[in-house]
Amino acid sequence: MINTDFLVVGSGIAGLSLALRASEKGSVAVVTKRSLEESSTKYAQGGIASVLSEEDSFDLHIQDTLEAGAGLCHEDAVRVLVENGPQRIKELMEWGAKFTFRENEGEMSTLDLGREGGHSRRRIVHAADLTGLEVERALIKEVASRHNVHIFEYHMAIDFITRGKLEEDVPLGSPEDTCFGIYALNTEEGTIETFLSPATMLATGGAGKVYLYTSNPDVATGDGVAMAYRAGARIADMEFIQFHPTCLFHPEAKSFLVSEAVRGEGGILKLKDGSTFMENYHHLASLAPRDIVARAIDNEMKKGGDDYVLLDITHLPGYQIRERFPNIYKECLSFGYDMTDEPIPVVPAAHYTCGGVLTDLWGRTNIKGLFACGEAACTGVHGANRLASNSLLEALVYSERAFRAACEERVERSPEILDVPKWDTGKAVNSDELVVVSHNW
Numbered sequence: 001m002i003n004t005d006f007l008v009v010g011s012g013i014a015g016l017s018l019a020l021r022a023s024e025k026g027s028v029a030v031v032t033k034r035s036l037e038e039s040s041t042k043y044a045q046g047g048i049a050s051v052l053s054e055e056d057s058f059d060l061h062i063q064d065t066l067e068a069g070a071g072l073c074h075e076d077a078v079r080v081l082v083e084n085g086p087q088r089i090k091e092l093m094e095w096g097a098k099f100t101f102r103e104n105e106g107e108m109s110t111l112d113l114g115r116e117g118g119h120s121r122r123r124i125v126h127a128a129d130l131t132g133l134e135v136e137r138a139l140i141k142e143v144a145s146r147h148n149v150h151i152f153e154y155h156m157a158i159d160f161i162t163r164g165k166l167e168e169d170v171p172l173g174s175p176e177d178t179c180f181g182i183y184a185l186n187t188e189e190g191t192i193e194t195f196l197s198p199a200t201m202l203a204t205g206g207a208g209k210v211y212l213y214t215s216n217p218d219v220a221t222g223d224g225v226a227m228a229y230r231a232g233a234r235i236a237d238m239e240f241i242q243f244h245p246t247c248l249f250h251p252e253a254k255s256f257l258v259s260e261a262v263r264g265e266g267g268i269l270k271l272k273d274g275s276t277f278m279e280n281y282h283h284l285a286s287l288a289p290r291d292i293v294a295r296a297i298d299n300e301m302k303k304g305g306d307d308y309v310l311l312d313i314t315h316l317p318g319y320q321i322r323e324r325f326p327n328i329y330k331e332c333l334s335f336g337y338d339m340t341d342e343p344i345p346v347v348p349a350a351h352y353t354c355g356g357v358l359t360d361l362w363g364r365t366n367i368k369g370l371f372a373c374g375e376a377a378c379t380g381v382h383g384a385n386r387l388a389s390n391s392l393l394e395a396l397v398y399s400e401r402a403f404r405a406a407c408e409e410r411v412e413r414s415p416e417i418l419d420v421p422k423w424d425t426g427k428a429v430n431s432d433e434l435v436v437v438s439h440n441w
């Protein structure tokens, strides 16, 4: 049995940044189902949206987020997201994340701010086109330096341990319900281990892998949200699955995303015959919000009977494309497409789970002691369609708030940790549903 002050489930940007903060206050266990770095964060290309230039304002970022969310965002949650952004980016840089800077003649260099769909200003902080990889690298390095953060790789969380599950007179998810920790399967040993904590932080990411065509890595199976649902946590907005408009179309290009930043730098969507179409759908054309672009592409593919559309950025000089998009350039080339010279074939694919475990503005769920943040949570900021590059931002902003709330509640509840029973395999039954999950990428 492992008993810690904070229990973090998941090791993407939400989980690891939370673990870093928590390590200032006590012992931390990070439970993750594969290796530490394997999370959706690692694959994020575009960047982190935040108001960092004089031409921009909090109100504009809020407005863009609300518009992308199709009227279903919670404005108070969006304001919290946007106003806390600059401070969280600064911290991330203090933790060692190295972002791309722009040289300004005769002046100090400044962060190079990119643009993506639905944004009215340049505000995307990025590390070339490998932002998530850089963020994950920096966080892992920092976490490794904290002696009180204990990492449990290849441990798959399988169930929350709650009062509602242990005591018959406490209904699941009721106001008396409390989370004490999790059972996790050690997938290397084949054993079930018990993790206890007064503060369990769920940061397990989204569910893109329930779709056949997705930009998500194999770990994005939504099991954290399912686990919370089984424990009686409230779940919201799971119907809002965002489709990214541009994944590379190639039978072997498993999940390869072509960042929206390519359109941000002037890339234009075209049909196979070279004609443009996005101006028929939205005044921002190829830079319209993501749901509109994905639906437009789908519509055009169905109308024309095509398997893909084209993304053309050949108007930029080759050296500029190679410098701004080194990874996308290299990947496309490995599949036979030189994006400096020809348009590349793209299709929409499932990309982001806008819904998740319902939280308040402090990451609290309806179960005491259980907090959720990052893609696994539904804070209300995304509405029906997340604005590009607001996901890493949400993970940073709301994990910090969940940490602060957990500190307050932990003090009140610390004597409540119980002697919980070991996992009872007798209660595990075969599902009577015939679910066949297959992925043919």
Ligand code: SIN
Residues within 6 Å of the ligand: 044, 045, 046, 047, 258, 259, 260, 261, 387, 388, 389, 390, 391
């Ligand atoms: C991208 O680079 O297009 C993905 C960024 C995001 O999903 O916000």
